[in-house]
Amino acid sequence: MPTSLNVNSADFRTRLSELLGQVRGGAAVTVMQWDRAIAAAVPPSRELLARASEQATLTELRQNLRSYLNRAAQHTLVVVTEHGRPTAILGPTHLALPHHASPILTGGQRMPRVVTFYNQAGGVGKTSLSRDIAYLLSRRGFRTLLIDHDPQASLTMFLGLHLTSESADGTVRAADLPLAHTVYAAITDEEAALPQPTRISDSLDIIGSTSKLSRASALLMNERDLLLNLRRKLHARSDYDVVIIDAPPGREVLALNALIAADDVVVVTSTNSKSLDNLHNVLEVVDNARSAVQAVEPEHDLAVRLFAVTQFTPNQRHDQESLEYLQNFSQAVPVSTPVRFRSAVFKDAQLYHLPVPAYLPRNPAVQELETLTDEFVQALNLRAVAS
Ligand SMILES: Nc1ncnc2c1ncn2[C@@H]1O[C@H](COP(=O)(O)OP(=O)(O)OP(=O)(O)O)[C@@H](O)[C@H]1O
Ligand SMILES: [Mg+2]
Incomplete structure (x- = not known):
């Protein structure tokens, strides 16, 4: 400790x-x-x-x-x-952050559960929640791989992966991650393996992104078969229990690729933005991804398992109404206990390149994130995977 x-x-x-x-x-x-x-x-x-x-x-x-x-x-x-x-x-x-390999899970030949965090709306907290839930899962002993699937590379920057070594005068040079360290080749070349992930803490690895990942889009649009590459390669990784993919916003082909790679989808929604207006569109894109998966795995039921609510301000009527709207909208899918809007906490954690629970372990936000992780584990029935 x-x-x-x-x-x-x-x-x-x-x-x-x-x-x-x-x-x-x-x-x-x-x-x-x-x-x-x-x-x-x-x-x-x-x-x-x-x-x-x-x-x-x-x-x-x-x-x-x-x-x-x-x-x-x-x-x-x-x-x-x-x-x-x-x-x-x-x-x-x-x-x-602890660096030693966790002995908690045996793994065996099981496939990891691949979960994509998605919403078409931008800025709703997808990247922040994928970082923090992945971190808390790893702390619970799940061997976790985080994938930045967004050419904006926010997750990569939030965790400081884009920083190269500092120069003699102590200044840090921000540099793009090389494309070879991203999922680019694994997506676009059927034969290419996933790159070596970077270990960021005990049981938590990450594959980062760069703006150049957007080059994969044209290739994916021209050759739809490529859309299944990442899925196949991730499911072969029995050294992980959970893979969390931070999808880009929008409904562009890279977002579709992130969904096709998944077993489960978490739709991240904030209550203070337009993220609720386009839920039907979000579900439509998930349906498209499910059809693509079922073409090769007819039994597979790719679906939204949880609406994860964040950036919530409890004393705003609008936020309360949005939450109620969401609860009525998604009768079949659980809606999480909201994570509150805490601007300084999330911005500072980014600045220090840490997940919120590692940066401010005693902040009330961490209890909310722990609760959300409980709900995530339950909604995905993950215990069965871990036991
Ligand atoms: N609970 C929260 N309270 C306050 N600010 C938050 C919270 N969650 C995230 N943020 C802030 O909101 C901004 C957007 O968050 P984030 O990048 O996680 O969203 P996103 O949905 O991944 O965005 P994009 O669509 O661009 O990928 C960031 O500045 C982040 O610090
Ligand atoms: Mg993001």
Whole structure:
């Protein structure tokens, strides 16, 4: 379990040595400011030492603490030395996420459940929820793969996958992920395997995206058989229990491809936008995807299993009415307990490249996300998969 240390505690400077003692003992320590994770200190690994661009003795660290913490938060890796030997690496918060393989599930030859998060409406919270639910599923022991299937690459950016190593002066260079690290080849070339995913925490891997993924669209439109490639390859991955695909908005062919790859669809809706106006269209696209799947797997019942409600403001009449509308609309499909609109929480988590529950573990949003994850597990009957 990572431990944490609060910068605002009166004795923080003296507790620094204690913190480094914990790190020497192999612990990952999250540095908190009020209730927010701002940086992490972890044991030095060969890989981190090679990437680190700065060095500080314990005395230098004490004297310029703010400045080192700020730089660490901005993705500079600082090697902390004691008696000339590296004892810790100070860096961004995600360093403290647990990295060891989870032994909880055996896996066997089962196929993973592939779930696509979708809505035609943009900006309703699809990417944020796919990130946070995938993270919470991984914490519950489901070996989880997240796929960014959107050329906007929001998920990739939200989790900092687009960041290359920082330069000598500590500035971080944002760069496009190479197309070879995305699902592009797996979609467009029948023979190509999925790329090697990036492990971002215990039991959670991700395959990122780039704007160039949109090149797949023309090929998919010309050759409809390609639409089944990703589905086939994902279902062969018995090393995962759940695959979550963050679909692009709209009804373009890449969105259809994300749905055809799935067993289940979660429709993410906010209550403060037009996302409710086009639900019939959303269901129509899911029907099209189901027909495409049933052409090769006649028994398969690809369907919407959950309406996941987010960006909800309880004291707004409009939001309440929208929720009621949704509950009446979807009698056969459960509607989730809403996740509230909390702008700062979601924006800050993005800034620090963490899922909300990793960034602000004690924020009330996390309880809502846990409840939504319970409802997700139940709606998809996932226990049967995990047991
Ligand atoms: N519960 C929430 N409360 C407040 N803001 C939120 C919430 N969920 C998401 N947001 C914010 O809304 C914006 C859009 O979220 P997100 O990118 O997850 O939506 P999306 O549906 O994936 O968008 P797109 O259609 O562009 O892919 C982001 O700035 C995000 O921080
Ligand atoms: Mg998105």
